[in-house]
Amino acid sequence: MAGAGSRVFISHLSGLPVFDPNGDQVGRVRDVVVSLRIGGRPPRVLGLVVEVIGRRRIFLPMTRVTSLESGQVLATGVINLRRFEQRPSETLVLAELLDRTVVRTKTGEEVTVLDVAMVQARLREWEIRKVFVQVGRVGRLRKARGESLTLDWSELTGFSLTEEGQGAANLLATFEQLRPADLANVMHHLSAKRRAEVAAALDDDRLADVLEELPEDDQVEIIGKLKEERAADVLEAMDPDDAADLLSDLPAEDAERLLRLMEPEDAASVRRLLSYEEDTAGGLMTTEPIVLEPDATVAEALARVRIAENKPALAAQVYVCRPPNETPTGKYLGTVHFQRLLREPPFTLVGSLVDDDLDPLPPDTPLPLVTSYLAAYNLVAAPVVDEADHLVGAVTVDDVLDHLLPEDWREASLHAAESETVHG
Incomplete structure (x- = not known):
């Protein structure tokens, strides 16, 4: 572990491998858990959210982290593999702080959070002290014009307003290398509001790939919050069999309305699939073989x-x-x-x-x-x-x-096998 005063930008931790004391890889960092404090005091870093085998997310306390150097995270002691459950008093940095629009106290101007840095206060104790911002708001996938600068946490206000003014551009940039199944896992663990913002910021093809990996409830929720014209475009980008499965979960009138907005050729393939019983070769097949x-x-x-x-x-x-x-x-x-x-x-x-x-x-x-x-x-x-x-x-x-597989297998794979779990 680096000495006191060491600074680590949180976005640089995303995806880093985590190793146990035996040198075996446990998983990869997916987020950082902090506790916001009153009076402009820097948030305390509680630990890391680590994704282990099976896409289960666990909590690794900072007191168990011995090193954040050389592109890896080293942990000591016995790692608790119980599923991570976020508490009301906790904030996820990547999911909830990046892209937030806050106010610079000194000038009263709005700035957009691009990244935050944690600083080691003492041995295995970290705080969020620095915030990398850009002056102005950052629009959907487009940077606002304005200077970028690093400010002290105490120079900004507005972090306590959960998800207010929070976009998705920098969160997506952090996870742009993820496979669709892994990005689906990230989106599944976001709040409904944040999930809708990320879905709105993804391009049609990327969103189509991610939807195919999400549980049915998430699919229906996301497609229902898109404008109908865009929802039809995303359905066109999906594999026809996956699009048919999604439409079959919607109310009949909603499904029909979206089919009418799709390109006739794409809609015809999906309609053909919907005409077969779900658990038959016709209902299972794709209409686009070579x-x-x-x-x-x-x-x-x-x-x-x-x-x-x-x-x-x-x-x-x-x-x-x-x-x-x-x-x-x-x-x-x-x-x-x-x-x-x-x-x-x-x-x-x-x-x-x-x-x-x-x-x-x-x-x-x-x-x-x-x-x-x-x-x-x-x-x-x-x-x-x-x-x-x-x-x-x-x-x-x-x-x-x-x-x-069981109907809820995607949900189960995202949540892991254990049902009654909390983190220590």
Whole structure:
């Protein structure tokens, strides 16, 4: 641990690995817990919120932190793995202080909090003493024009007004490298107001990715607070099967209104999915598999597989069909696994490589049979074909898992397994 007077900006702690006394990584820092005090006194740093395996969040007291140097956090003693529960007297720095609009006492001007720094007062005791601000308000994802400066905590007022004037730009900048599932975890632990602000600041594609990782209740809450035109844009950016699942959780009239605002092609795919029973191949499938005509080459197929936006399960094989290439396609001919593509010369036509030994799944195939099909043939995806031999979609193993797990599995993974927990 650095000596007294050492200064650490809180945003620099986000994501740092935390190690126990044996050198084993416990998790990563997700926030810092402080206690605000009256009379302009610097807040006392109580500890760190650490995300451990399973996305559970625990509380690590500052008295257990021995070092904050070299891009890592070292802890001593036995680490309490009980789930962190924020108390009313506590404030989370990243979630609740960054982007707040406060007032500079000396001049009366509004400033926006970009970061805060904690200073070591004595051994293992830290306080928030410095605040890095920008003069003026910071708008949605845009910086206000004005100088940036570092002020003492005592030079500012307005921190006690919970979430008033708090934007989301700097919080998002702090977590911009997070995977969608991890950002979903962050948003799930925010207040409803703060969650709505962060959702409003995310671009459509990023918000779509995050929504797919959130529990149903959070999805419904967020989509319900967006303007309808934007909600429709976000639904278009989601995978059709995920968009259909979300719309099915909304009141019928609300879902229909959003479908009418979506682009006709996107809405048609979602409507088609909504027409199937939820626990069938048709209800589970995505309508956007990789489809090629039989005269396409192996080189073309591999180029399609390499597209970064393709999820791994969908990129595992291509589906060979007569035109049209959008689902529902022309006559379905068969599949070609990407491993077969890797073994063939690039000029080979995929029509000569199709595997048509396995019967495709009808849209009304129930979930247990879909599961057995994937397990029996060691597949991560399977074609779904209607009575007219048109490919209408593909069901992937991740979609099946979503429906095999308990309905609240996302909520459980975010909250962890323990039910009655408090932190010490």
